[in-house]
Amino acid sequence: MGLLDGKKGLVFGIANDRSIAWHVAKTLMDAGATCGFAYMPGAKNLHRVKTCLEAGGITDAWLNACDATKDEDLDATFEAAREKYDTIDFLIHSIAYADRVYLKPGKFTETPRDVFAQALDISAYTLIAMANRARKMMPHGGSIIGMTYYGSQKVFPGYNVMGVAKAALEANSRYLASELGQQGIRVNTISAGPLKTLSAMAVGGVEEIFEWVEKKSPLRRNVEAEEVGKTALYLISDLSSGVTGENIFVDSGYNIAGL
Numbered sequence: 001m002g003l004l005d006g007k008k009g010l011v012f013g014i015a016n017d018r019s020i021a022w023h024v025a026k027t028l029m030d031a032g033a034t035c036g037f038a039y040m041p042g043a044k045n046l047h048r049v050k051t052c053l054e055a056g057g058i059t060d061a062w063l064n065a066c067d068a069t070k071d072e073d074l075d076a077t078f079e080a081a082r083e084k085y086d087t088i089d090f091l092i093h094s095i096a097y098a099d100r101v102y103l104k105p106g107k108f109t110e111t112p113r114d115v116f117a118q119a120l121d122i123s124a125y126t127l128i129a130m131a132n133r134a135r136k137m138m139p140h141g142g143s144i145i146g147m148t149y150y151g152s153q154k155v156f157p158g159y160n161v162m163g164v165a166k167a168a169l170e171a172n173s174r175y176l177a178s179e180l181g182q183q184g185i186r187v188n189t190i191s192a193g194p195l196k197t198l199s200a201m202a203v204g205g206v207e208e209i210f211e212w213v214e215k216k217s218p219l220r221r222n223v224e225a226e227e228v229g230k231t232a233l234y235l236i237s238d239l240s241s242g243v244t245g246e247n248i249f250v251d252s253g254y255n256i257a258g259l
C-alpha cells in the first residue's frame with residue numbers, strides 16, 4: 001500500500017532531471033500517485049521532459065504543453081486533464097521566471113516595469129490561475145503546493161525581483177488556503193534551500209549561497225531535491241490533513257541561523 005494509492009494530480013515545471021518538479025513527481029509516483037505533466041511549449045523542452053521521464057522509467061506519461069502566462073493554454077491544459085482524469089487530488093506549481101539580466105547583485109534598483117510584471121505574473125499570479133482551475137476538478141478536496149525560497153523574507157543580493165515574486169507567491173498561498181479550505185482544498189508552500197537547477201543557475205551569486213548553507217546551516221550541508229520531494233509527499237498525503245496556509249522550510253535549517 002502506497003501513501004498515495006489512487007491519487008491523481010498535475011505537475012507543472014519539469015525542465016529536466018534536475019528540476020524540483022521531477023523529484024517531487026518521482027516521490028509522489030513512488031508512493032502510488034498518478035501524475036500528469038505540463039511543460040513549457042517548444043520542441044526542445046518536450047525533448048528534455050520526455051528524456052527525463054523516460055530515464056525515470058515513465059514511457060506513457062500524459063504531457064501537455066502550457067505557457068502559464070496564457071489563459072488559453074491554462075484552459076486547454078485543465079480541460080485536457082479533465083478529459084483524461086475527470087478529477088484530481090493534487091497540483092504541484094513548480095515554475096518561476098525572471099529576466100536574468102536583473103538577477104545580479106546591485107541590479108534590483110534598476111528593475112524595469114516589464115521585467116517586474118513578467119516575474120510576478122509567471123512566478124506568483126499563475127498559482128492563483130492554476131488553483132482556480134484545479135479546484136473545479138477537486139470535488140473531494142485536494143492539496144496544492146507552490147515552491148518558494150527564503151529570498152522572499154531576507155535579502156540575498158542577486159535574487160532581487162524573484163524575492164519579491166516569492167513573497168507574493170507565499171501570500172497567494174495563504175489567501176488561497178483561506179478561501180479554498182471550505183472545499184477541503186489545502187494550499188501550502190515549500191521553501192527549499194538552493195538546488196542546482198536551470199533556474200537557480202540564473203541567479204547571480206548563487207554559488208556563495210551554497211557555500212553559506214554548508215557553513216552556517218544547522219545540518220552543515222545543502223539539501224537534496226529528494227528531500228523536497230519527501231516534504232511534498234507529506235503535504236499531498238493525508239499525513240498533513242490538518243495543515244494549510246503554511247510555508248515549510250526544507251533548507252537544512254538555514255533560516256533559523258542568526259550568526
Ligand SMILES: NC(=O)c1ccc[n+]([C@@H]2O[C@H](COP(=O)([O-])OP(=O)(O)OC[C@H]3O[C@@H](n4cnc5c(N)ncnc54)[C@H](O)[C@@H]3O)[C@@H](O)[C@H]2O)c1
Nearest residue numbers: 013014015019020040068095096147194195197198199200
Ligand atoms: N533551485 C532552487 O534553488 C530553488 C529553491 C527554492 C525554490 N525554487 C523554486 O522551485 C521552482 C522550480 O524551479 P527549479 O529550481 O526546479 O528550476 P527549473 O528551471 O528546473 O524549473 C523551472 C520551471 O519553470 C518553467 N516555466 C518558466 N516559465 C514558464 C511559463 N511561462 N509557463 C510554464 N512553465 C514555465 C520552466 O519551463 C521550468 O520547467 C521555482 O518556483 C523555483 O523558484 C528553486
